[in-house]
Amino acid sequence: MLVQYAVSNYKSIKDEIIINFARIDDERDDNWTIPVEEPRCRLYNVIGLMGPNASGKSNIIDSFYFAIRFIKNTISRKEKSKIKVEPFLLDDQTQKQPSSFEFIYIYQGIKYVYGFSVNSVRVEEEYLLAYYSAKPTTVFERQNGAEYHFRGNDVSRQRELSGKTNANRLYLPVAAEWGYDKLSCAYAWFENVFDQYENVRISDVLETIVVDEKKKSILLESLQKADFNITDIYVKKRKLEKQQIDVIREMIAKIVPEVEVDNIPESNPEIYVTHRNKGENEYSINLNDDSSGTKSIVFDIAELLYLSQGGLILEDELGRNYHTRLTEYYLKLIGRLAPDHHRVQMLFASHDTKILNLLNRDQIYLVDKNEEGATFLKLLDDYIIREKDNIELGYLKGRYGAIPYMRE
Known part of the structure; x- marks a missing residue:
């Protein structure tokens, strides 16, 4: 489970911003809470980002994607390939500095703190702390690219693995790949929780759901x-021709040239939905030919079901194709579809202001830019809000900021 995420010097994000899923206030609505038995705590399953266009909401979501993919694609990264990271460019200093990312998470009863900093050439910093007890243990530290500091009685083994880690690769996934047990568990969280972001097509997700009668x-x-x-x-399977497979391989190579392309599926599952009209007549169409709203809700609910062992969903522009009541319905589905889906979490960005009255105040971050053009966050709970206040109305009136300033 994700406890906290932090990022700095990435695109419009200059100074560190923190997204916290930990719940502190026991008096808030319990419908949005995930109880964690070991270590004992309570986490939110939904966190929302609200704010005007071009405030940086999408860049926060994108920073997650970058960090996750960089971690998971480390093994297949070519030795001298450039790291496609984008620092904050509106400052002479930050242009030259690395971008930093940090995850605090709980996996198999252990809390971990894992972070790294990268520039376009190499990994500058990397570290892992583990809470095997109440106090944190530093498992390893990496500084200035190749200076490693290890703890424990197997330092020689760790030094051997660090020697297998190229400058543009992360040590954690490399050590896990080589079977180093102490780090395999810490890395497994990224492997299991974020598997929907690695070579998983939405058609494959839907196919997985459709063949499972319960789901x-x-x-x-x-x-x-x-x-x-x-x-x-x-589902209907459509076999791909060799020429189509070659085109797919070329497209992937152009998009992510630093990653080696292995197996390409030889068939493409096509999803069909059957509609019933008012006359009780039924007709089936390819989901790709259906309305954007229908496609969105089918994909979104299927993703919840796909993450049966838990996971984190990143949703930019939530509600873009939804009526506001449908957005509310979808949010309430998070973690409540079935008993084995209670560990699903979601971070979303949206312009649907109705959400402000749906979630707790410490579940909503207001996103805006300062005079320097840098993204910053403020928790809605930081404002003095009375129980009887209509939060949506107050937000639209500019009481909490993070709204577009419209000139007449």
Whole structure:
């Protein structure tokens, strides 16, 4: 489970910003809480980012994607390939400094703190702390690119593994790949929680759901409760020609040239949905030909079901294709589709102001830019808000900032 995420010097983000999923106030609505038994704590399953266009909400989401992919693609990264990281460019100093990322998370009863800093050429800094007890233990530190500091009685083994870590690679996934048990567990969280971001097509996700009768039933029931008259969803396999596979391989190589392309699927699953009209007649169409709203809700609910062992969903522009009531319905589904989905978390960005009255105040970060053009956050809970206040109305009136300034 994700406890906290921090990022600095990335795109419009100059100074460190922190997204905290930890819940402190026991008096807030408990519907959004995930209880963690070991170490004992309570975490939010939903955190929202609200603010005007071009404030940096998307860059916060994008920083997550960058960090996750950099961690997971380290093993396949070519030795001297450039790191496509973008620092804050509106300052002469930050242009020359590395971008930094940090995750605090709980996996298999242990809390970890893992962070790293990178520039376009190499990993400048990397570290891992583990809470095997109440006090943190520094497992390793990496400074100035190749200066490692290890703890424990197997330092020689760790030094051997650090020698296998190229300048543009992270030590944690390299050591895990070589079977170093002490780091395998810490790395497994990224491998398991974020597997939907690595070579997983949405059509494959839907195919996984459709062939599972229980999950398919939940998907259809959820769609019908949301007023979508969809009675069935099924898959048709379409075999890909060699020429199509070659084109896909070339496209991947252009998009991520630093990563070696291995297996390309030889068939493409096509998803069909069956609609029932008012005359009780049914007809099936390819989901790709359906409305954007239908595609979005089917994909979003399927993703929740796909993450049956838990995971983190990153959603930019939540509600873009939804009626505001559908956005509310979808948010309430998080972690409540079935007993084994209670460990799903989501970070989203949205312009739907109705959400302000739905979530707790410490679940919403207001995002804006300062005079320097740098993104900053402020928790809605930092403002003095009375119980009877209409938060949405107060926000639209500019009481909490983070709204566009419109000149007449």
